[in-house]
Amino acid sequence: MTEAEQYDVVVLGAGPAGENIADRTCAAGLTTAVVESELVGGECSYWACVPSKALLRPALARADARRVPGLAAAVRGPLDPEAVFAHRDYWTGHWKDDGQLDWLASIGAHFHRGHGRLDGPRRVAVTSAEGEHHVLTARHAVVVATGSRAVVPDLPGLAGARPWTSREATSARQVPPRLLIVGGSVVAAEMATAWQALGSRVTVLVRGDRLLPRMEPFAGELVAEALREAGAEIRTGVSVQAVVRDGHTGPVTAVLENGETVEGDELLMATGRSPRTEDIGLETVGLAPGDWIPVDDTLRSAAHDWLYAVGDVNHRALLTHQGKYQARIAGAAIAARFAGTAGKAGTAGTGGDGALDTARWSPHVATADTAALPQVVFTDPEAAAVGPTLDAAERAGHRVRAVDYDLGKVTGAGLYADGYRGRARMLVDLDRGTLLGATFVGPGAAELLHAATIAVAGEVPVDRLWHAVPSFPAMSEIWLRLLETYRDSEG
Incomplete structure (x- = not known):
């Protein structure tokens, strides 16, 4: 293990939230290291917001065109899946992050590719894919921006059935003839819209009484009505108890609570998200691995004044635009708190009596997480x-x-x-x-x-x-x- 490298701020995770906070801290003159084990740009850029909207845009444009007199007859044909996939691949950068790496370099951030784990207060240990180990120390703040991952419930037979999560649903290269979707969430509704338009026969199995349960009831009702008119089957009040797959690539069968079975060629589990914190060293600073990280309105951890958490990982608002907003708030708070201390060890600036001077940084608060939280579901x-x-x-x-x-x-x-x-x-x-x-x-x-x-x-x-x-x-x-x-x- 090499000698520890020192920075003012260390950011664990390079998704949209991690990128934004690095941008703000670098702009404030604080030396900043960013650690990422996958692709710079994170879930949103490669497996969520961007590819899903690239898949959905042709579906929504065709649906709109079919409602316009003089144009409807010209768009009666099917979508071209290969062209749609090529459009998606372009917007994901073909799952390469070269451009994002160039951007990180342009703002002055120091990038470390590898798996990062907290290693005690203000320390992050990084292990590269090649097995090399090194330690980063933060003079002022460590920011956790590791995001969330899809929840796959522990159902009999599910692991062996190789279900899709949101990642597979947004990156697949073949249109399954029949797609089963379990869940009533945004992911379920959007992917039902996209894959039905691409030619799959979609069946959505919803445990609750409607799609989009976090929105006004009429939202889920109107979306379900349109999906049914497009040919999808929406079944509410049903619970999947087990899953069976015929061989390695054969049909997959969902066994419902009443004993009924539903068959498809692929199965998408859209059943929620969990924090990516199970292996980031939370136990080394007295926090529980696998838990969300509670924060105050400046995005600072309730447990440690040097620890911040932005984006999905704090469970305030699991939306990319809110994670970026939180990162801007936290970046401003850190910059104000440690103004004039770049390269100097210690905590925030103090007043003349040695007391912690919060006047400069406490006004930076993420009020929109509760007061004005916007969301769009890109269905038809x-x-x-x-x-x-x-x-x-x-x-x-x-x-x-x-x-x-x-x-x-x-x-x-x-x-x-x-x-x-x-x-x-x-x-x-x-x-x-x-x-x-x-x-x-x-x-x-x-x-x-x-x-x-x-x-x-x-x-x-x-x-x-x-x-x-x-x-x-x-x-x-x-x-x-x-x-x-x-x-x-x-x-």
Whole structure:
């Protein structure tokens, strides 16, 4: 083992969150090392957001085109899977991270390829694929940004059936004639949309009563309705108890709780995520391996003032854009906390009396993780939401009013697609007179979301929203209709 290398900050994990925090700390003049055992860019770039959207875009574009007069007849044919896969492969960089490595170098970060583990306070031990070992020490902060991985439940026969997880679902090179999907999550809904469009006969087995259980009920209902119309089978209230595969490449059979069986050619388990912390040395700093890492709003660990955790691993919001946001917040907090101490050992700057000076860095807090959390599900129709659902808001004790409107009745939506089907809901906090949340479901609805996110994050009074005039005949006219409906409901 070589002599320990010293840096101001060591980042464990080079996904979007790890990249963003390295960018901020390097920009602040803090020497920063980044450790990654796989590809720089992480899950999102190679096995999640980017490849899934590359697979979905042709499906959604074809669905939109089929609703446009004069164009529908021209797009009745099937998708070209090879062309779709080539499009996906381009956007994943063919699963090579050369460009991301160049970017890390350009910001001044020091990259270490290998498996990193905490090795006591402010120490990270790195083991390369070739078995070489070295230790990195952090003068100020270690940031854990190792993300999450797909959960594969311990069902009889499942391991031997070689199920797909989200990684295989976004990187497969052949279209399975029949695809079984277990779960009702975002991954389940998006991959059902993509693979049904690519030619698979999709069956979705949902233990709960609907798809997309974390969104407003009408979101899952509209998505399920569209999937059924496209030829997929959506079965709710069913539980898989065992899995059987015929040989190495034969059909796979899911055995349900009632004894019924469902057969497919591949099986995708879309049943949740778990933190990638089981082998990163948490036990060396008094934390439990395999657990999420609790943090405060500056993304600092509750256990150690030098330890930060950003992205999925802290379990605040398992969304790439939120992980990047957290990284920007944590990077700013670390930079402010250790301003002027680059290359110097010790903790944060202190005041004249030796007390820890938090005034500079405590304002950097990740409020959007709870107050204005946006998410888009890229199904057909798209489902986009910010803030809590009506049920969640009421359970949290808010006095709210839900305002609904048929999105298809907006002129811009009707021009967007013949027979447009969709729905919008805004939640008004009656005590504060501001928007608490909003949900939009329909083709192209994702582009409506950021306006709602701004209104929620900015706590814009509903009375002021009347003066944000939507352009006609854009789909954003939905805002006027929601406000009119809210006014009329006041009686």
